Amino acid sequence: MLSPSLEDYLEEIYRFSLSLDTVRVTDISNRLKVALPSVTKALYKLRDQNYINYERYGEIRLTDKGNEYGQYLVTRNQLLQEFLDLICSKCNFAAEAEAMEHYLSAATIDAIRNLVEFMKNNPSFQHAFMDFLDDMD
Structure with missing residues (x-):
């Protein structure tokens, strides 16, 4: 399980990977407004847990595991905004x-997903x- 901070890094890497051929440390640093050494430290942790492939000064590439979890993180964020x-x-x-x-459990996220889907399918309740x-008021 990733810490909230590492989830943020992975989520941004995933978002960048949707539109960029190459994700760079500076891209992540600028987006998350953190120092380059902090990004590098997080990247090594993500690499060690097999979410990304990364070597110092090299490209950042999601593994299948990282791609799958990154997609989940983005979807979760979109669901909560919805x-x-x-x-x-x-x-x-x-x-x-x-x-x-x-800070929400998977069970709570699932319950929110169910409620959102119910409301979408039953506009009269909305x-x-x-x-x-x-x-x-």
């Missing part, structure tokens, strides 16, 4: 999802919820 929108939260969805994602919120 959930926050669904419940009409008045927050920065990206920041709030980031704060939530590392409308009723929004009417309820309007009445609360």
Whole structure:
């Protein structure tokens, strides 16, 4: 299991890999606003756990395991942002999802996924919820 910090690194590597042929340490450093040595240290940890292939000054490439888990991390983040929108939260969805994602169990993520899917498939319930919120104001 990865720490929240290592999950953030892997998630960003995965996001970069979707649009770039080569992911660089500086890309990650700039995106996460962390020092280059911190990125390098995290990359070695991810490499040691077989999430990436990486050698100092070399390219960063996801392994199959890293690609699969990176996709899960991005999907989890998107799900939480969708959930926050669904419940009409008045927050920065990206920041709030980031704060939530590392501390929710897989069971809770699955329950949120079920609720989001239920609401998508039953828009009348979503409308009723929004009417309820309007009445609360």
